[in-house]
Amino acid sequence: PKKEDLSHFKNIEKTNTRSMYTSYRKIKFYNNEEKYNLYLTAPLQPVSEASKVLFLLIPYIGLVVILISVIGGLIYSKVISKPLISMNKVAKEMAKLDFTKKCTVKGEDEIGELSQSLNDLSNNLRISMEELQRANEQLLDDIAKEREIEKKRREFIATISHELKTPITILKGQIEGMLSNIGIYKDRDKYLKRNLEVLNDMEHMVKETLEISKLESQGFKPRKEQVSLSKIVEECIYNTSFIAKRKNIFIDK
Numbered sequence: 001p002k003k004e005d006l007s008h009f010k011n012i013e014k015t016n017t018r019s020m021y022t023s024y025r026k027i028k029f030y031n032n033e034e035k036y037n038l039y040l041t042a043p044l045q046p047v048s049e050a051s052k053v054l055f056l057l058i059p060y061i062g063l064v065v066i067l068i069s070v071i072g073g074l075i076y077s078k079v080i081s082k083p084l085i086s087m088n089k090v091a092k093e094m095a096k097l098d099f100t101k102k103c104t105v106k107g108e109d110e111i112g113e114l115s116q117s118l119n120d121l122s123n124n125l126r127i128s129m130e131e132l133q134r135a136n137e138q139l140l141d142d143i144a145k146e147r148e149i150e151k152k153r154r155e156f157i158a159t160i161s162h163e164l165k166t167p168i169t170i171l172k173g174q175i176e177g178m179l180s181n182i183g184i185y186k187d188r189d190k191y192l193k194r195n196l197e198v199l200n201d202m203e204h205m206v207k208e209t210l211e212i213s214k215l216e217s218q219g220f221k222p223r224k225e226q227v228s229l230s231k232i233v234e235e236c237i238y239n240t241s242f243i244a245k246r247k248n249i250f251i252d253k
Helices: 045-095 110-180 188-210 229-246
Strands: 008-014 019-028 035-043
Touching (some): 110 188
Antiparallel strands (some): 008 019, 019 035
16 A cells, blocks of 8 residues: 555665664644645664664673672671671570670661560570579578578487486486485485476476477477576586485585
8 A cells, every 4th residue: 555545654764874764644733624644754773873782781781780789688688697696696695594695686677676575585584593593592591491400409309318318317316225225215205305306307308309399380489588597507406416426526506
């Protein structure tokens, strides 16, 4: 078909020197019934030259893109890996029960929240370890007190055993003397009264021995009272005077 018969026509014409782009279109103006033909012709040489230049620049553009990608990757890895390395060091110190190290990573992102959570965990573990340490110290203190009470109890029982042995020896000697009507023991009424006093002292010591169990109870409250030291010494001299006389030992008050 001829160009005049086409409503729209495009063509590229090549000559010996250059290529030409030709475009044809029929147009009609407003309020005008006549039709006009519009021809547009433009050389393609600038486009061809731009394409050649672009092909020459493609390797350099690719190199720049690769370089930018590498630099961006290094920066990104540095920004991401540095906080992770820091948090890893803190976690290793926590594994060694050293809770003095803290994460310094700040931010509103997931890494910042992870850093804050790690710091909170470190603080909670530190508090728990301190409480456990105080509990262990209290336990050791309670064990030491228990051992001290047990030691005193054994010492007291040993003392009571020795104190019971002395009046038993006195009773045995006096009863043997009364049964044999030897010397001063012929006066049985006097020494029977003396034996009763010794038995009362023994009963008192037995009661003191039973009081030991109260020392181990939680509700035990010691009762303080004044005592006469001279009276205690006189009772000791009186209770041991029989054995002292048999061994020719005289005690001055």
